[in-house]
Amino acid sequence: MKLVMIIAVLGLSLISSFAISDEDTSISGKAFPEVTFDKVQEIFGHNLDTDDTVLKTLLLAIGMDHTTTKSPNASQRIGIPYIIHDGPAYWVRRLQSGDNSLEVLVNNALLLLYTIENIPKAKETAFILLKASAEKGYWPADYYIAEVNLEEHLTQDYLSATPSTGLMDNPTKTIAKDTMARYNRCADMGFAPCQFRIGFWLSGSPKSLSDGLNILRAAIHTTRADTRYQGVLDGAMIMAAREIVFKGKQAGIDSVVREEYANLIKQQLAVLSESGNRREDGFAEDK
Structure with missing residues (x-):
């Protein structure tokens, strides 16, 4: 579907969901807009606190890109705070008018993915908008597109660490x-998260095992060096450490290093267990 058609469809779907007013379309020009919890609830409900790993990690990627000093997208007003501050209708109207700037594409995609409104073909349209964003060099969109490709075309089981093995037809090879x-x-x-994906992918083949394990070690x-990943990549880190422990000898990783990763697994499992116990205690107190 061409982008101009998406704009028309999206405009009809979203305009009916979000009433447009002068207040909605006014812009204050704040670099870091302040938003209230009530406004978040009004537009997104509890959808930002999602259990969907891809959607949760997409928000993390967008936030990390926005706060990175070397980001080429520093001037772009991308993200949930800007959507809330300016109003959904403002972003929809810009897209509907033919504005294909990066911030417009991404913010409309985020609206489609997280809004509490029931919008037909929201995920499919968001995919197309984010694909267009990736073509403009926006790496968080690359992450999302890659994850959707992996889930829909390259794995039998999405929870698996690596793409399905075996022969691929030409279209699948291209994907x-x-x-x-x-x-x-x-x-x-x-x-x-992207480093983990590449590491798991490569470690699934004997020919690229060594490269894969090295990338997993880097991931x-x-x-561990960035606290923003806490609670997000615990499972991936344990899986990666296990991969290193069980396959490391084949790749020439010595026993001392493998033992370090075995200890890391124990530490992470202990942290997860403690966290689970705290949640159970909290539930008990609520009752």
């Missing part, structure tokens, strides 16, 4: 190549 390129772009930006280091 696989595109997906790896997207993961590489966001991994180059230092985004740990673990990235995750």
Whole structure:
């Protein structure tokens, strides 16, 4: 579907959901808009506190890009705070008018993915908008597109760490190549989830096992060095450490290093267990 058609469809769907007023379309020009919890609830409900790993990680990627001093997108007003501050109708109207700037594409995609409104083909349209955003060099969009490709085309089981093995037809090979390129772009930006994906992908083949384990080690280091990943990549870090422990000998990783990762697994499992116990205690107190 061409972008101009998307604009027309999206405009009809969203305009009917979000009433437009002069207040909605006014812009204050704040660099870091302040938003209230009530306003968040009004537009997104509890959808920002999602259990969907991809949607949760997409928000993390957008936030990290926005706060990175070297980001090429520093001037863009991208993200949930800008959507709330300016009003959904403002962003929809800009897209409807033919504005294909990066901030307009991404913010309309976020509206479609997280709004409490029931909008037909919201996920499909968001995918197209984010794909267009990725073509403009926006790496968080590359992450999302790669994850959707992996889920829908390259794995039998989405919870699996690596794409399905076996022979691929030519269309699937093309998607696989595109997906790896997207993961590489966001991994180059230092985004740990993409580093994990590449590491798991490569470690699934004997020919690239050594490279895969080295990337997993780098991903673990990235995750542990940045507190913003806490509670987001715990499972991925444990899986990566296990991969290193069980396959490390084949790749020439010595026993001392493998033991370090075995201890890391124990530490992470203990942290997760303690966190689970605290949640259970909290539920008990609420009752």
